[in-house]
Amino acid sequence: MLGVQSLGPLPPRRIAEGVVGETSRVVESVRAREDTEASSERDAWVTLLAVPGLGPITFAALLAALGSARAVLNLAAQPAGPACLREALAGVAMDAPDGGDGGAPVAGMRGHLEAEAGEAPSAGIVAIDSRARHGGRSALGADLARRICESVELGARAVEQVRSLGLTVVTLDDPGYPERLRRVEMPPPLLFVRGSIDCLAASHSIAVVGTRWPSDKGRLFAGWIGSGLARAGAVVVSGLAVGIDGAAHAAVVGEGLATVAVLGGGHARLFPRAHERLADAIVAAGGAVVAELAPDTPASRGTFPRRNRLVSGLADATVVVEAGRRSGALITAGWALEQGRECFLVPGPMDSPTSAGCNAFLRSFPGQARVVCGVPELIEDLDLGCAEDAAGGAGDSVGAALAANSPDSGGAPSANAVGAGRGAVLASLGPVERTLAEALVRGPATADDLAARTSLPGAAILSALTLLELRGLVTGSYGRYCPAGHLARRPEDHHRGRT
Amino acid sequence: MLASLLSATLQGLDGRPIRVEVDVAPGLPGFTIVGLADTALQEARERVRGAIRNSGYEYPPRRITVNLAPADMRKSGASLDLAMALGILVGSEQVRANGRWAVLGELSLGGELRPVPGLLPMVAALARRHVRRVLVPVEGADESRLAGGIDVVPAATLAEAALVVRESSRGRRRNRPPRVEMAAEVGDETEMLQVGVAREDAGPDLAEVRGQLEGRRALELALAGGHCMVMVGPPGSGKTLLARTVPGLLPPLDDEEARVATVIASVAGSTQIRGLVRRRPFRAPHHTISYAAMVGGGPRMSPGEVTLANDGVLFLDELPEFDRATLEALRQPLEDGYVAIARVGRAAVFPSRFQLIAAMNPCPCGHAGEGDGRCRCRPSVADRYAARISGPVRDRIDLWVHMPRVRAQEYVGATAPEGSASVARRIAESRERQIERGGCCNSRLTGRALRAACAFGPAEQDHAIRLAEMEGWSARGIERLLRVARTAADLDGSVRVEAAHLDEAARFRSPSSRRSEFAAVV
Known part of the structure; x- marks a missing residue:
């Protein structure tokens, strides 16, 4: 945990039992080697990377040129800052691969750069070199140099924001930096983490992604896969988008287990806004919300593909539940293959627009892309071991902590507590609600379908639906109701039902 | 000679009595309307001229001035046509008339009388001025009688109108129309x-609508409670x-x-x-x-x-x-x-x-x-x-x-x-209950009356609060919930609002963009 520093306390409402223990440990270890040097260098990283347009490549080049981020900022603070910066970069970038003397905080980064450059002509480093050498001019644009110098004055703001949001900053130099991500090409120099850093380094981590416009089935599958993988002991990584991503996150949070959400923008500009509560719940359940970009960066068209490489990079394998022909989820799948990770896709009917992308991807990458033909099979393919055993371990403690911590906001705690099965939930309902719940288990339905299935009077159906919704057992949009929580069919049940 | 008749125009939903003074004087032939008349009124000159000529009367080749009083009020519409035409006939001494007549109606070039919009409020306004008799187009007679308190005499043409005015002026009560019924009496007959x-x-019929249980129920609630x-x-x-x-x-x-x-x-x-x-x-x-x-x-x-x-x-x-x-x-x-x-x-x-x-x-x-x-x-x-x-x-x-x-x-x-x-x-039935209890339908109850009407027990109160919290409702949202729940209870014939009514009302809450698949989890 050395080198990981927590910048300020978490707000009280976000502190779940597990997180408190973990955070205090981190804080203690940091206090033990209170190092103002390292701290200000970290601040300098934050300041520099908050400069719009300054990406990992230029950042790496600047560090290579000047030794440390603080040195960069010091140089930028001088009257002729922009020119100095450009000159410095032009000079040193040329002999970057030979290496200069790296300051202590940059050693890891430097080492990484050298290792990559030495092993294989990796794109990132080659790009800097060729631009610097063959272009015969500085790798640093005049505009960017000016922006860096301006940021020196504004620098404190980014740092302050990180602190006020209660974010943990993990740099590429920190031992706590997720090992999986370190291995991808051009890893982000900084990660802004809200919640537990430990779950980024979990032994099993699977990405579950898909379209923002899923079908009802897709939403259901995303929930099954998410909760199934989580109970099998994996941390589920996704993109917090509406649709499949949200359904997968929500299912894991519903189990009280850890999931990692990777943002397309910065923490202060959480996108989509509709998922603010989901993000809070992810943190409360011991998961993490991660961003590569400075807190103030808005999500935009260009940031999402960049985010997708983190989603696949943080996971051992990527599962695409549903994807249209041009879905961004396919980019994630592509990244997974490129990063040498496994890639699973849920196939769909050949006329289904929401599965067209999955089917096309499976066709394009035979032998690489793999098929999901059931949740137990997926867990088996991923070597995750027995689902029930894993669920008994970490899951229960976090879930219990969550249940103990969350105020009773109307929902019956027993319905949400981990371990209570569907039977127990059904038994706790009144006769009308139980009849309705049993009818809903048969699949998503409109009020008319429910009337046909139960022959209850209309007014009774409508009131009972509200009660079920209050207890988190039903979710509805546009007049169609889906089972949720413990009513949503478990993949095991589904599997057993078929065989 | 100067003729003066009473007529009316429409302003908004109210009738305004207008005195129409017609002066038929020697001089160059002409027809002038003064008194803030709009275009439709100015065009009355052509209609009046045609109607008089085609009704067997002579259009006087003299200088005709029509004044519409009060002069500062803007007047519009064709309801003054008949008054102007009769005024010219009286002013040129082709027709003799006196008495407190009010006349209303648009003229065709052929001299037929046509009904005008707003006859009812215009007649009612004249009745308030204690005018005893009003001459209206035949098609508008039923409507005019609804005003009550005034004799309504129908006429089909300008000639007939002239005859009615002349007869009454001579005091001969031949053909005097029967005294008309008051509004309330007409009501029943026409309701059928x-x-x-x-x-x-x-x-x-509602039976044509297949499925849509929720929609049908919402419509029932909406119409019951307004x-x-x-x-x-x-x-x-x-x-x-x-x-x-x-x-x-x-x-x-x-x-x-x-x-x-x-x-x-x-x-x-x-x-x-x-x-x-x-x-x-x-x-x-x-x-x-x-x-x-x-x-x-x-x-x-x-x-x-x-x-x-x-x-x-x-x-x-x-x-x-x-x-x-x-x-x-x-x-x-x-x-x-x-x-x-x-x-x-x-x-x-x-x-x-x-x-x-x-x-x-x-x-x-x-x-x-x-x-x-x-x-x-x-x-x-x-x-x-x-x-x-x-x-x-x-x-x-x-x-x-x-x-x-x-x-x-x-x-x-x-x-x-x-x-x-x-x-x-x-x-x-539900509306009747609402009127009986609060004097108006539930959608128009004030906040206090609404809370009183709900007659919550402590259990229902807690339930309402829980429902409100579920979606982070505003005060306004809670009020809407109570209103609809009150109507659901009225449809049920229940004096108090029960938890089930609240639950049903909550189904019809406003969709918020903040909702997502996550709403079910926490």
Whole structure:
């Protein structure tokens, strides 16, 4: 945990039992080697990377040129800052691969750069070199140099924001930096983490992604896969988008287990806004919300593909539940293959627009892309071991902590507590609600379908639906109701039902 | 010679008595109208000239001056035609007349009398001035008699009108029309007639609507409590059909409402009025409607759709397609129940206590939420589409109902849905209960009266708070919840609002963009 520093306390409402223990440990270890040097260098990283347009490549080049981020900022603070910066970069970038003397905080980064450059002509480093050498001019644009110098004055703001949001900053130099991500090409120099850093380094981590416009089935599958993988002991990584991503996150949070959400923008500009509560719940359940970009960066068209490489990079394998022909989820799948990770896709009917992308991807990458033909099979393919055993371990403690911590906001705690099965939930309902719940288990339905299935009077159906919704057992949009929580069919049940 | 007659014009929904003075003097032949007359009135010169010539009288080749008093009031419409024509005939000494006559009516070139819009309020205004007799076009006689307190004498042509005036002036009571009935007596006779009319344009029966349990129930609640309602659903899900069943479900107007409705119908002038209008209005303007047509105004300060739908239903199909300004203009009428229109030199206040029922698609393509992946609108596009209905208007809507596409098996299924008759009965009974308890329907209860009417026990109170917390409702949202729950209880015949009524009301809450698949988890 050395080198990981927590910048300020978490707000009280976000502190779940597990997180408190973990955070205090981190804080203690940091206090033990209170190092103002390292701290200000970290601040300098934050300041520099908050400069719009300054990406990992230029950042790496600047560090290579000047030794440390603080040195960069010091140089930028001088009257002729922009020119100095450009000159410095032009000079040193040329002999970057030979290496200069790296300051202590940059050693890891430097080492990484050298290792990559030495092993294989990796794109990132080659790009800097060729631009610097063959272009015969500085790798640093005049505009960017000016922006860096301006940021020196504004620098404190980014740092302050990180602190006020209660974010943990993990740099590429920190031992706590997720090992999986370190291995991808051009890893982000900084990660802004809200919640537990430990779950980024979990032994099993699977990405579950898909379209923002899923079908009802897709939403259901995303929930099954998410909760199934989580109970099998994996941390589920996704993109917090509406649709499949949200359904997968929500299912894991519903189990009280850890999931990692990777943002397309910065923490202060959480996108989509509709998922603010989901993000809070992810943190409360011991998961993490991660961003590569400075807190103030808005999500935009260009940031999402960049985010997708983190989603696949943080996971051992990527599962695409549903994807249209041009879905961004396919980019994630592509990244997974490129990063040498496994890639699973849920196939769909050949006329289904929401599965067209999955089917096309499976066709394009035979032998690489793999098929999901059931949740137990997926867990088996991923070597995750027995689902029930894993669920008994970490899951229960976090879930219990969550249940103990969350105020009773109307929902019956027993319905949400981990371990209570569907039977127990059904038994706790009144006769009308139980009849309705049993009818809903048969699949998503409109009020008319429910009337046909139960022959209850209309007014009774409508009131009972509200009660079920209050207890988190039903979710509805546009007049169609889906089972949720413990009513949503478990993949095991589904599997057993078929065989 | 100078002739002076009493007539009236329309201003807003009120009649204004106008004295028409006609001077037929020697001089160059000419016809001048003074006294702030609008174009339709200026054109009266041609109609009057033609009508006189074609009725067998002589149009005097002299200098004719018509003065309309009071002089500072802007006058419009053709209701003064008959007064001018008779004035010329009297002024040129072709007809002898005196006595306190008021005359109303438009003339054709052939001399026939035509009814004008707003006869009823004009006659009523004359009656208030203690005018004893009024001459009106034949087609408008029934309508004019509704005013009461004044003798209504019908005439079909200018010649007949001249005869009536002359006869009475000679004191010969031959052909004197019988003294007409008062409004209340006419009412019953014509109500039967109205039922006949009602049956033919009551719209489709509710049994025609297949499926849509939620939509039908929401409509029943809305009509019972007078709540504003919005239906959201894909094209072809039956929103418009459901709305078109509304006329057959609405209870008839009570006496006071009917009086206002008849005046409005008279001013609107679109149909011939034979008795008190007992049917609740149902107006369904197209979404290309202009601002003035919606709230009223225009050169003649005509009532708009919000007024024509007074005490009834205003149905706006494709709500987000309406002009933004037009929708915003609904705020005052929705809030206050009237609309005040001011133009330079004129102002009018129209009643507009209508119930808004609207339909819209969930997104521009219309297929969001069908769960089959057909909708390709971005979530933000759907949000923006819904946001075309601004917060203040949204706030006035008590019921939001989603209407999913109807499945084939529902459409061809054997079970016959409930028909209009029994639902209409429940709605009427529920309204009676509401009037008995609070003196008005639930949508118009004040916050305090509403809370008193709910008669919550501690358990229901807790339940209401829990429901409110579930979605982070505002004070306004909670009030809406209570209102609808009160109506659900009234439909049930329950004195108190039970938890089940609250639960049902909560189904029809406003869809919030903050909701997501996550809503179920926490």
